[in-house]
Amino acid sequence: MSTRPVNPVTGLDFTPAVGDMPFTPLQREWLAKAHALGRDKFAARAAQWDQEASFPFANYDDLREQGFLKLCVPTEFGGAGADFPTYMMVAAEIGRFCGATALTWNMHICSTMWTGVLADGIAMSDEQRAEHAARRQIHFARIVNEGKLYAQPFSEGTAAAAGRAPFGTTARQVVRDGQRGWLINGKKIWASLSGAADYYGVLCTEDKGDQHPDARDTLYISVPATAEGFSISGEWDPLGMRGTVSRNLTFKDVFVSDDEQLMPRGIYFKGAQTWPAMFNTLAPTYLGLANAVYDFTVQYLRGEVPGEPPIKRRQFPTKQITVAQMRLQLESMKSLFTRAIFEAKPNPSKDEKLRLYAAHYAVMEGANDLARLGIRTCGGQSMLKHLPLERLYRDSRCGALMLPWTAELILDRMGRETLYEPGEKDD
Numbered sequence: 001m002s003t004r005p006v007n008p009v010t011g012l013d014f015t016p017a018v019g020d021m022p023f024t025p026l027q028r029e030w031l032a033k034a035h036a037l038g039r040d041k042f043a044a045r046a047a048q049w050d051q052e053a054s055f056p057f058a059n060y061d062d063l064r065e066q067g068f069l070k071l072c073v074p075t076e077f078g079g080a081g082a083d084f085p086t087y088m089m090v091a092a093e094i095g096r097f098c099g100a101t102a103l104t105w106n107m108h109i110c111s112t113m114w115t116g117v118l119a120d121g122i123a124m125s126d127e128q129r130a131e132h133a134a135r136r137q138i139h140f141a142r143i144v145n146e147g148k149l150y151a152q153p154f155s156e157g158t159a160a161a162a163g164r165a166p167f168g169t170t171a172r173q174v175v176r177d178g179q180r181g182w183l184i185n186g187k188k189i190w191a192s193l194s195g196a197a198d199y200y201g202v203l204c205t206e207d208k209g210d211q212h213p214d215a216r217d218t219l220y221i222s223v224p225a226t227a228e229g230f231s232i233s234g235e236w237d238p239l240g241m242r243g244t245v246s247r248n249l250t251f252k253d254v255f256v257s258d259d260e261q262l263m264p265r266g267i268y269f270k271g272a273q274t275w276p277a278m279f280n281t282l283a284p285t286y287l288g289l290a291n292a293v294y295d296f297t298v299q300y301l302r303g304e305v306p307g308e309p310p311i312k313r314r315q316f317p318t319k320q321i322t323v324a325q326m327r328l329q330l331e332s333m334k335s336l337f338t339r340a341i342f343e344a345k346p347n348p349s350k351d352e353k354l355r356l357y358a359a360h361y362a363v364m365e366g367a368n369d370l371a372r373l374g375i376r377t378c379g380g381q382s383m384l385k386h387l388p389l390e391r392l393y394r395d396s397r398c399g400a401l402m403l404p405w406t407a408e409l410i411l412d413r414m415g416r417e418t419l420y421e422p423g424e425k426d427d
Contacts, residue, residue, distance in 0.1 A: 017092035017291040019334040038097025046098045049243030059101045072113040078144035088341045095288020099395040100243030102285040111150035121346035128264040151197035153188035161403040172207035181257040194247040220268045222260040229254040240394035277344035286367040286399040297374040322377035361410045364399040371396045
């Protein structure tokens with residue numbers, strides 16, 4: 001347990017990964033729970049999931065028991081009712097102790113946040129709103145009452161996950177045994193929580209019987225893990241984020257009922273246009289990792305790493321300068337990140353959207369840059385696997401590669417959207 005005094009501004013006895021600021025009672029409660037869970041349980045287990053490339057089931061038992069699976073379920077459905085900034089703060093705190101747990105928890109939370117608070121900010125007809133209200137009650141009840149876990153398979157190895165093409169996975173409306181539903185066919189790759197989730201929220205293109213698939217016809221449909229025709233395949237032995245277990249999913253004439261829709265037809269596409277911040281939710285994991293790198297580096301140079309000889313290395317000017325550089329970059333990342341998450345809303349201004357891109361890029365690239373500096377200044381000892389820094393380095397490198405907002409795509413979007421107003425083009 002911490003013996004530090006409570007900060008009168010934050011009401012906490014630790015500095016959260018997002019930094020010190022006045023938190024709401026809900027934010028304070030969940031940050032404290034996330035910090036204690038990460039410190040007391042997740043941190044000690046992180047090496048196991050990395051070594052084995054195995055899913056952190058034990059962590060999810062803890063998350064489920066303490067209510068984290070329903071964090072973003074609206075209160076009227078029995079959840080905690082956390083908003084976007086609150087989730088982003090809590091996710092960063094979990095990422096500080098286990099990146100794979102934070103990253104996979106994000107997939108589950110998005111299944112509730114997209115259908116919850118974000119959907120509330122998307123324009124729908126009265127009919128669509130009523131349909132959505134009825135169906136999300138089904139999905140939220142599974143999470144709140146049964147502790148079910150949702151995944152969110154996105155990637156297909158095409159431009160679809162980047163928002164530049166329709167998804168190759170398709171859903172065709174059918175009637176089977178008197179029940180109206182959808183027949184799903186296709187394949188997803190890099191599907192985190194594969195084999196762990198109870199339901200897979202699949203993004204697919206409605207098959208209307210013609211040869212002109214359209215991204216505007218994207219459907220967001222839940223597929224039960226027990227569905228006939230659904231299968232998981234492939235090996236999982238990546239560089240980092242090994243505990244996500246992101247294998248391949250195949251859907252072969254998988255039938256699901258109409259009630260498995262997570263959003264009404266066409267609403268996902270509207271959401272992607274309306275709420276760009278919905279694609280920023282991978283970033284807090286990496287802000288948490290950046291904090292972990294900094295925390296370890298300071299601890300190591302002070303000779304305070306548990307189980308290691310109490311050798312101080314802080315007296316060398318080169319070490320002091322590197323720690324200063326790391327702190328400067330970390331503070332910049334936190335400031336940009338926190339401003340972006342509090343600005344997140346439907347239909348942001350151009351500056352707000354560009355700042356969101358900048359925050360995402362700064363965190364995804366900055367986490368690995370901090371890890372690089374940490375390893376360099378801690379020296380050869382830090383490359384050994386019994387210490388966490390080399391794992392943090394490998395995990396931190398993965399963030400900039402993740403769709404739909406890879407580091408390259410962010411730069412492309414920022415440059416294009418800075419120089420062109422909507423509808424503008426060169427002759």
